Amino acid sequence: MKRREVLERVRRAVPDAYTAGEARAIAFEVAECFCGFSRAEAVADPGAEAVADEGVLEEACRRIAAHVPLQYVTGRTEFYGLPFRVGEGVLIPRPETEELVQWIAADCAGIAGVCLLDIGTGSGAIAVALSRLLVAPTVDAADISPDALVFAAENAAVNGATVHFVQADATAPYDTFAGLLPRHRYDVVVSNPPYIPRSEYASMRDNVRLYEPAGALFVEDADPLLFYREIGHKAARLLDAGGRLFFEVHEDYACGVCKLLSGQGFVGVECRYDMNGKPRMVRCVKE
Structure with a gap:
C-alpha cells in the first residue's frame, strides 16, 4: 500500500463532523503512529510503499469512524x-x-x-x-x-x-x-x-x-x-x-x-x- 493510499483510507473514515483540515491532520497522525511515516515523508514521497499492518490500520479506521477520539485511537497525545x-x-x-x-x-x-x-x-x-x-x-x-x-x-x-x-x-x-x-x-x-x-x-x-x-x-x-x-x-x-x-x-x-x-x-x-x-x-x- 502506498503512503497516499493509507492517508486516503484514513481520511475516508473520518466522520463528516470534522473539517477537511482536521481529517487531513487525523490521517497524518494515524499514519505516523501505525505505519511509521511522518507528515514530511508523506508530502515528500507520497508514492512510497508504506509498512502497514492491514488489520491494525482497519481497526484504527473503524474506531475513527465511530467517533473515538484520535488520542484514544493512537493512545498518545502531547501536553506542554x-x-x-x-x-x-x-x-x-x-x-x-x-x-x-x-x-x-x-x-x-x-x-x-x-x-x-x-x-x-x-x-x-x-x-x-x-x-x-x-x-x-x-x-x-x-x-x-x-x-x-x-x-x-x-x-x-x-x-x-x-x-x-x-x-x-x-x-x-x-x-x-x-x-x-x-x-x-x-x-x-x-x-x-x-x-x-x-x-x-x-x-x-x-x-x-x-x-x-x-x-x-x-x-x-x-x-x-x-x-x-x-x-x-x-x-x-x-x-x-x-x-x-x-x-x-x-x-x-x-x-x-x-x-x-x-x-x-x-x-x-x-x-x-x-x-x-x-x-x-x-x-x-x-x-
Whole structure:
C-alpha cells in the first residue's frame, strides 16, 4: 500500500463532523503512529510503499469512524511539549490547560522547593508538567478515578517526573480528603475540575460526550460551582499563608468563582483570559 493510499483510507473514515483540515491532520497522525511515516515523508514521497499492518490500520479506521477520539485511537497525545499516554477512562488534556500551567510556572519562577498539590489530576498533565518546570518542587496529585491514576503514574514515569499520586474524592469531608495526602501544607494548590453543565451535553461533539469520562467533564446545572467551593474550602486549610490557589474555569462561571473565593477569605483574586479571549483561569492568595 502506498503512503497516499493509507492517508486516503484514513481520511475516508473520518466522520463528516470534522473539517477537511482536521481529517487531513487525523490521517497524518494515524499514519505516523501505525505505519511509521511522518507528515514530511508523506508530502515528500507520497508514492512510497508504506509498512502497514492491514488489520491494525482497519481497526484504527473503524474506531475513527465511530467517533473515538484520535488520542484514544493512537493512545498518545502531547501536553506542554511532553508525551502523554491517554485512553478511555482519562480526560484528554487540552491546550487551554497549558496556559494555566504557564501561569503557575511564571508565578513560581526562581522559587526553589515549591510544594504543590494538583486536585483532579486526570492524566497527570498539570502535575507532571509542573514537576518538570519548577525548581526542585514537591508535587502531590489526587484523583477519584483509579483508571486515571494508572495513566498519570505512567506519564510521570515516562517524563521522568517525581509525583506522589493518591486516590481521593475532592468532595469528601476535609479530614477524609486530607488524611489521604502525604502532607498538609502546600505553597500552591491547582485544579482543573469538572465544570461543564450537563445541559451542554447534547451540543458537544460525539468524540467528547460519548467517550471521555463524564465524571471529569460534567457538573450538575443546579450546582455548577460545587468543585470550586469544595476545593476552595480545602485549599484554605492546606495552603500556607501567602499560598496560591489556581483554577481552570468555565467561561460562564468565572465571575461566580471569583466571588466564591473572595467569600471564602482569599485575597488578590484574579481572572485571566485564554488564547480565545475567554475568562478561563483564576488565581487567588491565602492571607
